[in-house]
Amino acid sequence: MRSNVDFSPFYRSSVGFDRIFNLLENSTQPQGSDRWPPYDIVKLGEDKYRIVIAVAGFRQDDLAITHEPNLLVVKGDKSVDEELQYLHHGLALRPFAHRFELADHVSVTDAHVDNGLLIIDLKKEIPEEMKPRRIAISGMGKTISGESSNQVKDSRAA
Incomplete structure (x- = not known):
């Protein structure tokens, strides 16, 4: 005999998997002989x-x-x-x-x-539109110290 499993902890760390958890919950119910x-x-x-x-x-x-x-x-x-x-x-x-x-x-x-x-x-x-695609990462962002990534490259070259 199967017991019901509580999937509520998984809802905290997942998005859009409601259907999967519903399928798992329904699979424990007898489907008829x-x-x-x-x-x-x-x-x-x-x-x-x-x-x-x-x-x-x-x-x-x-x-x-x-x-x-x-x-x-x-x-x-x-x-x-x-x-x-x-x-x-x-x-x-x-x-x-x-x-x-x-x-x-x-x-x-x-x-x-x-x-x-x-x-x-x-x-x-x-x-x-649902297939995985590669996302380009721009190089014009700021580094942790606040310098632009171009300034960091220049200071390392010197």
């Missing part, structure tokens, strides 16, 4: 990911993928044929919903069904 249908999450490269969900028996029309901010929701709902009388019903075609928390700037690039697998490709695309 039903993990059907099974799925894989694969890292294909530095910024490419793939989610593969086993959806045998579902058609494309039975599946729905919704991309909300930082959340990917995959739902499946198989329409039931009332005219059929099953002698044995072993295929689990019950409705399902999977929710995947996505990092910032992750988008869905492709989704398709192949051999009973729903394949969802994701890519992390950081906007140009």
Whole structure:
């Protein structure tokens, strides 16, 4: 059994990490025992990911993928044929919903069904203005003693 961890001390020394702490707090709560249908999450490269969900028996029309901010929701709902009388019903075609928390700037690039697998490709695309950039440091500032940096260079040269 997990106990709740108090993340409040971390809030003092961090800015903008509220979402991460909320994810950590929510991860300690039970998500439900039903993990059907099974799925894989694969890292294909530095910024490419793939989610593969086993959806045998579902058609494309039975599946729905919704991309909300930082959340990917995959739902499946198989329409039931009332005219059929099953002698044995072993295929689990019950409705399902999977929710995947996505990092910032992750988008869905492709989704398709192949051999009973729903394949969802994701890519992390950081906007140009969000990428790290080098900041130039100007040399016209004052040194600790109050002299300009040019005067300090001149006095050392003499």
